[in-house]
Amino acid sequence: MGGYQDANYYRGSWCCRLILFVIWLPTFLHVTAQESHADHRRTTSLVELAKEPTSGDSGLFDPIEISPSVIPKVPFPTESVPPMYPIPYVPTRYEPVLTGKCPVNFSRPEISNILDKAAFDCFGPLASLVGNVVCCPQFSSLIHIFQGFFGMKSNNLVLSNAVADHCFSDIVSILASRGANNTIPTLCSIKSSNLTGGSCPVKNDSTFERTVNTSKLVEACRTVDPLKECCRPVCRPAIMDAALQISGRQMMINNDNMAGEMNHTDYLNDCKGVVYSYLSKQLSSEVANKAFRILSACKVNKGTLFN
Secondary structure, three states: OOOHHHHHHHHHHHHHHHHHHHHHHHHHHHHHHHHHHHHHHHHHHHHHHHOOOOOOOOOOOOOOOOOOOOOOOOOOOOOOOOOOOOOOOOOOOOOOOOOOOOOOOOOOHHHHHHHHHHHHHHHHHOOOOOOOHHHHHHHHHEEEEEEEEEHHOOOOOOOOOOHHHHHHHHHHHHHHHHOOOOOHHHHHHHOOOHHHHOOOOOOOOOHHHHHHHHHHHHHHHHOOOHHHHHOOOOOOHHHHHHHHHHOHHHHHHHOOOOOOOOOOHHHHHHHHHHHHHHHHHHHHHHHHHHHHHHHHHHHHHHOOOOO
């Protein structure tokens, strides 16, 4: 009897365990499936995040499309745009009407690039606002470089009065056609006579080189330091010394013979223009322009414009 009861007990126990197992199994499978699905979603998300965006993807990875009309157009990509200029700087350009009487090829890079710089610095609406600081120094440098460029294949350092009038007119017309203010001559007090050497007695290379220590002059102005030149000038005194020598005033100063020469500023400035012309023939247009701009900046900072 006792063995029979034990057999029934174990049989009943196994039945209860089987029932519990059947009840528990679906729950286990459901939980396992959820965890597996979650792991799969997590892995998929990580893979998707790690994938590089394709051309067909949309959203933050889409390429940004910018209309060409809003891209600033700067004539000199290697140069930074002055902060006072509006962006984009897109001057209206047109074909200038020239006199046809100036024997210079304005399309040559050495002169065309300087014309572009002057047009940029003398941009129409802002020329009067930044005249003495930006526009006039560059326009003055352009005149000096053009004067030297004109006489590059000759012995001359200046232009004749008639040719100077035609060339000066063409320069102003070209600048205006490239977006510059057409009142630059009045704004900067520069005239065609600045190309002629005025009253300076020396107007050609041979006489200039007999009168001035040209190697010393060129060496002093070949590399102009923008900081040192304003405090301990090297090029500016060399230009002044050469101007005094070719004007003939150096001998008068040494002899203390100043009678009848009370106002000699214009006379001396004419000779400084000739010195600039000589330097423009000896230096590249880029080097000369940089030197002339630094000299102008030093003078502007002291309250006067260096002609």
